[in-house]
Amino acid sequence: MTISRDDILEAYRFRHACKEFDSSRKVSDEDFETIMESARLSPSSFGFEPWYFLLVQDGGLREKLREFSWGGQKQIPTASHLVVILARREFCMRYDSDYVEGLMRNVQKLPDAAIEKKIAVYRKFQESDFKLLESERSLFDWACKQTYIALGNMMTTAAMLGIDSCPIEGFERDRVEEVLARDFGIDTDRFGISCMVTFGFRIREGREKTRQTMEEITRWYR
């Protein structure tokens, strides 16, 4: 079973950063589950799934996020569904962390010898290839990168279902993390915020999409 090129591209053209939703319309449970399942099935480096998703339907909690989110003023209150995407910090993502070993053992079901080998490769990758241990930030940013794969897939899945979305980076990271610790019960030693994404139905048509041409963003080596 494949999907036609035209239907695929129609979905990518449908998607735009929807700045305000029709708050009277809700995404169905089945459609939202499909969006989340596409996040869950997303690939990540080494398969370590360094993400965690807060599904925020409570209006009071949304308001607390909105206070420090200049880029989500209209989307956060009007969205049918709001997802805060967290990424795992150094404490979880270092090559010698309990999280990484537990994931290999309990999710990936690797035998001991394979775990040992994979840790060695992962250590070299972190220490040398990508130099991720330079700072806490560089390791966290790397975990965030993986969450952007899931973010992209969630928005694409939504568009294929005829659902609008808006990704949100426009917030004060430090202040939002204080809110997450205080009001959401998140352990911010383990998790930091990567981004937010909202889903719902557009209240008006978006502006025409603008992009660089294919020639401006590609170079062939044949």
Add this chain to the structure above:
Amino acid sequence: MTISRDDILEAYRFRHACKEFDSSRKVSDEDFETIMESARLSPSSFGFEPWYFLLVQDGGLREKLREFSWGGQKQIPTASHLVVILARREFCMRYDSDYVEGLMRNVQKLPDAAIEKKIAVYRKFQESDFKLLESERSLFDWACKQTYIALGNMMTTAAMLGIDSCPIEGFERDRVEEVLARDFGIDTDRFGISCMVTFGFRIREGREKTRQTMEEITRWYR
């Protein structure tokens, strides 16, 4: 026009990190154009499209990449198509860069007043909200994050067309950038490597997909 939930999820389940391709099978031009178009239409923060795609079909150039890519030993030579995804560096992405202003003027077609306002918001975002100017690396990593949205979409589009893919982070970043400067003519003051991704057709079935459960990666606030 929407696509059914089952068809969408079938594509996400079909996608896996394909470690070796059937080198006798090629992705059609039309399908590869669709994959690239889904990258081009991907969203990015502020709409600044901080990406550039090297489409590497030349066998000699692929070999030069493979030399420093332990994670792509089988994929790079057997893939029908290999894409090196670059991200723009500080030189292009700072709030006061020519690239950013040119993109707002020539691609987004914003009037002068809107450009001035957007630059002010972008400057605050970089300086304060996300503290991206802490280091060259933090700004570059942020640009890389945006490219992972495009990366995710390219792999999802491929899967929907029945095409396999493998993302590759397993390389020595510094050495590959030397190759890009020397053999690909890339200005590495402006661009750095984010990741690679290969496309083609699996030569054997992949292992069963493993993932944490939905309960392990989500928390509801109702």
